[in-house]
Amino acid sequence: MSDRLINILIDSFPKIIVPGLIYTIPMTAIAFAISLIIAIATALIQIADIKVLKNIARFYIWIIRGTPLLVQLFVVFYGLGQIGIKLSPVVAGVLTFSINEGAYSAETMRAAFESVPKGQMEAGECVGMSYWQIVRRIVLPQAMRTAFPPLSNSLISMMKDTSLLANITVAEMFMSAQRIVARTYEPLWIYIEVGAIYLIFSTFLTMFQRYGEKKLNTYQYK
Amino acid sequence: MSEENLLISVSGLRKRFNDVEVLKDVNLSITKGDVIAILGSSGSGKTTLLRCMNFLEKADAGQLFFDGSTYDLSDMDRKSIVSIRKKTGFVFQNYNLFRNKSALQNVTEGLITGRKMNKEKAVQIARQQLDKVGMLDRQDHYPSQLSGGQQQRVAIARAMATDPEIIYFDEPTSALDPELIGEVLSVMRDLASSGMTMAVVTHEMNFARNVSTRSVFMDGGVIVEDKPTRDFFEAPDSERTKKFINFIEESRK
Ligand SMILES: Nc1ncnc2c1ncn2[C@@H]1O[C@H](COP(=O)(O)OP(=O)(O)OP(=O)(O)O)[C@@H](O)[C@H]1O
Ligand SMILES: [Mg+2]
Secondary structure (H helix, E strand, O other), rough: OOOOHHHHHHHHHHHHHHHHHHHHHHHHHHHHHHHHHHHHHHHHHHHOHHHHHHHHHHHHHHHHHOHHHHHHHHHHHHHHHHHOOOOOHHHHHHHHHHHHHHHHHHHHHHHHHHHOHHHHHHHHHHHHHHHHHHHHHHHHHHHHHEEEEEHHHHHHHHHHHHHHHHHHHHOOHHHHHHHHHHHHHOHHHHHHHHHHHHHHHHHHHHHHHHHHHHHHHHHHOO | OOOOHHHEEEEEEEEEOOOOEEEEEEEEEOOOEEEEEEEEOOOOOOOHHHHHHOOOOOOOOEEEEHHHHHHOOOOOOHHHHHHHHHEEEEEOOOOOOOOOHHHHHHHHHHHHHHHHOOOHHHHHHHHHHHOOOOOHHHHOOOOOOOOOOHHHHHHHHHHHHHHOEEEEOOOOOOOOHHHHHHHHHHHHHHHHHHOEEEEEOOHHHHHHHHHOOEEEEEEOOOEEEEEEHHHHOOOOOOOOHHHHHHHHHHHHH
């Protein structure tokens, strides 16, 4: 490796990781939090078994899971712009990722809710708890325990998928890398470098997942 | 049975699942302090009876008298259900402890969230009840760290903590290994002698004979025999009851 290349790589490192800290991480965090709320609501709607709402939930999941994320991003950013709904790239990105991930996690959450034995809900009713108290204090914590590993995987995928945001003009890590390549003509090493930075991020997330699983295991070590 | 001591009665209770009528015009009265053993073969409707009385199952018809008021079991409003449930306890065959809560939290949960009691008071009550069932030293254990018998004792403490007028038990020892049955029955015996009103679905003939004040035999969705326990075992009216008692006693030998 030439000195020039080493200098380029050192030089470009902050130029890539800073957008990562400004865009990739916060956007992933916010979108994931919103997606979780959507997922829990969608799962509860399906379990509550109210026909109209349930059909809406099924329809939402069907559309989102059946179309590419990139297409969804383009529809929300460029498409809505055409009919006068102009969203900033960051807002469009967070919105699309939330809605997209919400549909996938809804299925995870539904399975997790259904894995909590129904008898505990009845026991809750018998000691005078309301439906919402039971969901919040008994069912949800246990469902989250079950859902935690698959949700962590989704979080890691989402973090990596934010590289797609370069396509809707968000100046995140991948776009920065592309710009550096255009300037330096070093596609091999720069793209490996940006890949390595994604790897660092996902390694941290994996460590967080391990830690979280351990914490949540305290009451279910069997 | 004096009228003023009547705590609960159901009359004309009917319940069908799909095409099968599981309860056919059941009538049962419970006086304060009664310990009623509900006996009967599998599928006779014992569980369904208890579940209808506590609204875990919706009855198709029937009246419920509770604590001075009368309700239509097929048309209960939410408010009445909640208010009656706050005065009753239920112990399940498979305990149904909250898996994400410690033994202590299992007992305080209904007090703190259901009854808006402050935490200190709830903990104090919970510790008293856990002590009564011999589980105080395990108060911080989670259900997965307790044996079946221990879990059931916590479940009984949970039911007692809400200071109910009556506790329903649905085969509280049926899921237990034989060597764990005794500890649960002994807790129930203490509870009975403390004057608690109890309705107990059970296959434990010794408990029925020695602890219950009244015994009821169900068969095919109706109550066939309903007598003070001594008469029930010594002079049952119905042939089916006799057969059932003999059958159970034989199979125990
Ligand atoms: N949720 C349900 N859906 C359909 N059928 C049911 C349901 N619950 C109970 N049954 C039926 O109702 C009848 C009475 O059931 P129940 O559980 O009350 O009997 P049981 O006397 O408690 O029996 P066991 O001693 O086996 O517990 C049975 O034939 C059972 O199959
Ligand atoms: Mg039963």
